[in-house]
Amino acid sequence: MNARTNQESPYQGRLLIDGQWCDAADGARLERRSPAHDQLVAVYAQAGVQDAQRAVAAARRAFDQGPWPQMKGAERARILRQVADAILVRKQALARMESLENGKPLAQSLAEIEGAADLWQYAASLARTLHGDSYNTLGQATLGVVLREPIGVVGIITPWNFPFLIVSQKLPFALAAGCTCVVKPAEVTSGTTLMLGEILLEAGVPAGAVNMLVGEGSVVGEALVTHPDVDMLSFTGSTAVGKQALAQSAATLKKVALELGGKNPQIIFADCDWEAAVDAVVYGVFFNAGQCCNSGSRILVQDAIAEKFSAAVVERSRHVRVGDPFAEGTQVGAITTHKQLASILAHIEGARRDGAQLALGGARMNRPGLYIEPTVLTGVTRDMAIAKQEVFGPVLSVLRFGTLAEAIELANSTLYGLSAAVWSRDFDTCLTAARRIRAGTVWVNTFLEGHAELPFGGYRESGIGRELGRLATEDYTETKTLHMHLGARADWYLAQA
Structure with a gap:
């Protein structure tokens, strides 16, 4: 050939x-x-x-x-x-x-x-x-x-x-x-x-x-x-x-x-490494335009920091560079198919009808090609479709929790169980959550890392x-x-x- x-x-x-x-x-x-x-x-x-x-x-x-x-x-x-x-x-x-x-x-x-x-x-x-x-x-x-x-x-x-x-x-x-x-x-x-x-x-x-x-x-x-x-x-x-x-x-x-598929949570506790967690959340949902089974498409944020952390994620997301895959510095490229673009937009519209607030993005970009704005939805509750269904696009859902037990229960509340992440400086918190989350991979104070030696599923x-x-x-x-x-x-x- x-x-x-x-x-x-x-x-x-x-x-x-x-x-x-x-x-x-x-x-x-x-x-x-x-x-x-x-x-x-x-x-x-x-x-x-x-x-x-x-x-x-x-x-x-x-x-x-x-x-x-x-x-x-x-x-x-x-x-x-x-x-x-x-x-x-x-x-x-x-x-x-x-x-x-x-x-x-x-x-x-x-x-x-x-x-x-x-x-x-x-x-x-x-x-x-x-x-x-x-x-x-x-x-x-x-x-x-x-x-x-x-x-x-x-x-x-x-x-x-x-x-x-x-x-x-x-x-x-x-x-x-x-x-x-x-x-x-x-x-x-x-x-x-x-x-x-x-x-x-x-x-x-x-x-x-x-x-x-x-x-x-x-x-x-x-x-x-x-x-x-x-x-x-x-x-x-x-x-x-x-x-x-x-x-x-x-x-x-x-x-x-x-x-x-997956609907993978990143659990953000109040004592997290702030800068590392914010960066990992933005990376986790926008990497590969969110077209990733391991995408961190929902974050569960502890009540004490929920408003401030969500604002920091939105601000960081504003600066994500979307554009031509061959342009230097591009971080998010095009959506792969017309069908997938339409599906992502339908998920966003459904979330808005269910009562989620559009904190950032939410629309197709006004430029040639299949591009969509990095999107953050706040006010998401566990009963909403956007909290349970895989979007497969650059769309982040923000949910809140109070205690460790609530976080684990919320993490396990979907039909999926591919991956998750736990962010805390407390070893007991991290290990307890990691052992009780029903997922094939649980990252601790990191996200979307992989090695040939480690099983995936x-x-x-x-x-x-x-x-x-x-x-x-x-x-x-x-x-x-x-x-x-x-x-x-x-x-x-x-x-x-």
């Missing part, structure tokens, strides 16, 4: 099936325009059901007959490290494509690409350390061995908010375990995933071990979810779509891992399973027990005579 990522020509993307770049069987194509500039930035072959079936068949052959599952862990690790190195070599082109399609500031895209390369390096280390167990305590005539084997063909469906990072939270760990994969990126941000496909082939990933399809979720995604030859589904996206995928997968009883409607961490590859395996008998075996028939 001849990847073109210069400013003059749109990127030309094709499907990757069985090691070959190809057009869709029916010749369908789709176009992607930049949300920041409304310019054509990519043209893709658009996969249909027939293409999805071909890709799954290729992955099935590559798993059942190909070399990838049979390779030594050290050999898989070597290839994964080469992928990581190549990502860093191409990070400028990858980041530029990410910003063109997603609308996020270029500096943030660069950081995302670099972080993704680290995930490939970490997955390489796990390829060599994945192992089973042995049991020699079952008696002198018995030896038990538990093997970990790759689960098989994995369907990977990724969203548009962090296209390269999220595919890198899944694909390298599945490959490290010895699985083969079919990847479907979000159709509006497919460029960097296809560029990754080029890197994989150059690094020596065998034909069919990774296949990539650009297409609509209702067509290609559903084909992967329901296909009997797909042994596992790894999906990141909205809770609503995740529920649909889980229900559709039931017919084949495939394993399903879901990373879904949520409670309740925020998903099923965990990504990253030292057990990440195990999620892509099955366990097999070998029960071995040593020496002569007692004859059951004679024993009963």
Whole structure:
């Protein structure tokens, strides 16, 4: 594939099936325009059901007959490290494509690409350390061995908010375990995933071990979810779509891992580090234009400081720089799609009807592109939809609490449980809250930090399973027990005579 990522020509993307770049069987194509500039930035072959079936068949052959599952862990690790190195070599082109399609500031895209390369390096280390167990305590005539084997063909469906990072939270760990994969990126941000496909082939990933399809979720995604030859589904996206995928997968009883939505609280106690907390709140809700499952979209502020703290957040938010993703100093770029922009504005209008006060922003910006003003809503109460529903945009809801017990109860009052933060100088307060909040990640006096070594995932409607961490590859395996008998075996028939 001849990847073109210069400013003059749109990127030309094709499907990757069985090691070959190809057009869709029916010749369908789709176009992607930049949300920041409304310019054509990519043209893709658009996969249909027939293409999805071909890709799954290729992955099935590559798993059942190909070399990838049979390779030594050290050999898989070597290839994964080469992928990581190549990502860093191409990070400028990858980041530029990410910003063109997603609308996020270029500096943030660069950081995302670099972080993704680290995930490939970490997955390489796990390829060599994945192992089973042995049991020699079952008696002198018995030896038990538990093997970990790759689960098989994995369907990977990724969203548009962090296209390269999220595919890198899944694909390298599945490959490290010895699985083969079919990847479907979000159709509006497919460029960097296809560029990754080029890197994989150059690094020596065998034909069919990774296949990539650009297409609509209702067509290609559903084909992967329901296909009997797909042994596992790894999906990141909205809770609503995740529920649909889980229900559709039931017919084949495939394993399903879901990373879904969140309505993540930052709990601000009166004794917090004031400047650090204000900065973290503003960063937490406006990073990636709020299009982040971990977005700190609601803050719970203790009554004693609620008015003053809210005012400080509003004032700091006034100075957040919204603009062209390629302009130096831009902190918030464009909203990724027209549909998402309309959804955000509808959430804001609904909050106002429910009685929340608009302290800042609340409208689309009067400029070309899909831009929205940083928005802060005060006077929000727990019964309002804006306090419970994921907005997925640069909209902050401010709620109040009195005691530690009230803060914990309020933090746990939504159906989500992805992440949270606690801000206090008192260790007992922080640890008590962190242990009682039902969320997969709780930050203490910081927010939105992540490391490859630490598991990521949520409670309740925020998903099923965990990504990253030292057990990440195990999620892509099955366990097999070998029960071995040593020496002569007692004859059951004679024993009963």
